[in-house]
Amino acid sequence: xxRLPRLVIPQMLHHLVxxxxxxTQLFRDSEDYTMFLGxxxxxxxxxxxxxxxxxxxxxxxxxLVTPEDxxxxxxxLQWLGRYYVPYFNRKYRRSGSLWQGRYKATVxxxxxxxxxxxxxxxxxxxxxxxxxxxxxxPWSSYQHHIGLRADPLVSDHPIFWALxxxxxxxxxxxxxxxxxxxxxxxxxxxxxxxxxxxxxxSPVFEAEMAKLTERRVSPAKRGRPRKIxxxxxx
Numbered sequence: 001x002x003r004l005p006r007l008v009i010p011q012m013l014h015h016l017v018x019x020x021x022x023x024t025q026l027f028r029d030s031e032d033y034t035m036f037l038g039x040x041x042x043x044x045x046x047x048x049x050x051x052x053x054x055x056x057x058x059x060x061x062x063x064l065v066t067p068e069d070x071x072x073x074x075x076x077l078q079w080l081g082r083y084y085v086p087y088f089n090r091k092y093r094r095s096g097s098l099w100q101g102r103y104k105a106t107v108x109x110x111x112x113x114x115x116x117x118x119x120x121x122x123x124x125x126x127x128x129x130x131x132x133x134x135x136x137x138p139w140s141s142y143q144h145h146i147g148l149r150a151d152p153l154v155s156d157h158p159i160f161w162a163l164x165x166x167x168x169x170x171x172x173x174x175x176x177x178x179x180x181x182x183x184x185x186x187x188x189x190x191x192x193x194x195x196x197x198x199x200x201x202s203p204v205f206e207a208e209m210a211k212l213t214e215r216r217v218s219p220a221k222r223g224r225p226r227k228i229x230x231x232x233x234x
Contacts, residue, residue, distance in 0.1 A: 006105055007197050009212050010069045013052075013110040013157075015117050015194050018077060018103040019060040026059055026098060032091075033139045036084050041153045043079040047072040050155035053118040055125065055140035062121040064114075066157075077103050106194045107209060107217070109201025113190070114159040118145070119178055120190050134178065142178070147171035 008014065020026050027033050033056055044051050048068035055062050067073050077099075085098050108117055122142040123134065131137045135148070144151035145160065147167060164170040193200040199209055199217040210217050 006074075006102070007107055007199060007213065007217060008067065008070050008073055008105065009107050009209055010067060012066065012209070013108045013114060013117075014063075014065050014067065014073065014105050015108055015121070015190070016063040016065060016073060016103055016105040017060060017194055019100040020098050021096075021100045023059055024098055026061070026088075027056060027139075028092070032088065035087060036080070037139075037153060039080055039083045040076075043076045044153065047075045047079070049073065049076055050157075051141075051153055052114070052155060052157040052160070053121045053141045053145070054153065055121050055142075057124055057128065058130075062124065064117055064121050066155075073103075073105065104195050104197065106197055107199045107201075108193075109199075109205040110157070110159060112202065113200055114157055115177065116182060116186055117190055118157075118160070119182055120187060123178065123181070145171065146175045146178075 027036065036056060040051075040054075043049075044065075049072045050066040050068075051063055052066065053062075053064040065073070081097070081099065088098060089095055108114070118141075122140045122145070125131050125137040125140065126134050134140075134142050141151055141154050143149050144154045160170060160174070163173040189200070192198075196219075198219060199206055201209070206217055
């Protein structure tokens with residue numbers, strides 16, 4: 001079966017995951033993280049992508065973004081490959097690509113899934129056992145969202161602003177939500193949608209998005225089509 005084109009809908013919220021080839025370590029020291037973030041910041045501005053949340057993990061990265069057009073996300077990943085991969089290969093005397101094929105992404109209904117997905121993205125270091133406290137992990141947008149530092153990479157989403165009338169209220173509410181943590185079902189749902197490339201949202205949102213793209217936005221229903229019996233033969 002032919003692979004479906006990636007689902008990208010301009011000006012909608014997207015969750016993106018990019019992994020390295022065969023578990024290659026993407027970052028080996030703080031300089032690597034810093035260089036990558038610099039190119040990510042430049043690329044986001046150049047290709048008109050608002051980055052609302054992110055995390056850089058040793059072997060992969062997550063971005064929660066709103067692209068202005070349909071080509072921006074692919075151009076951003078190509079940009080990162082064009083600059084970071086040669087830097088990494090020169091530094092560590094290796095060759096070849098770092099990426100495990102094309103990135104994974106899905107479209108999310110922001111009202112329902114912005115906050116769960118932002119928490120999902122930023123909590124990765126804790127779930128992976130890299131730190132005992134997310135405050136100790138500098139390579140994500142979490143410190144920005146709880147007010148420890150202003151991150152020039154982050155464009156705050158309107159739903160984050162709706163958490164409170166003041167920065168203190170927003171940051172405190174966000175921190176409390178992170179402490180409550182997501183359920184296993186929420187984590188699984190976000191992971192599955194992103195890796196399979198299916199839209200995540202209400203039936204109404206799904207129908208609206210289906211009008212904006214030629215690609216299917218949800219899996220085809222299983223089973224044979226219902227047989228229609230002619231009148232008088234039922």
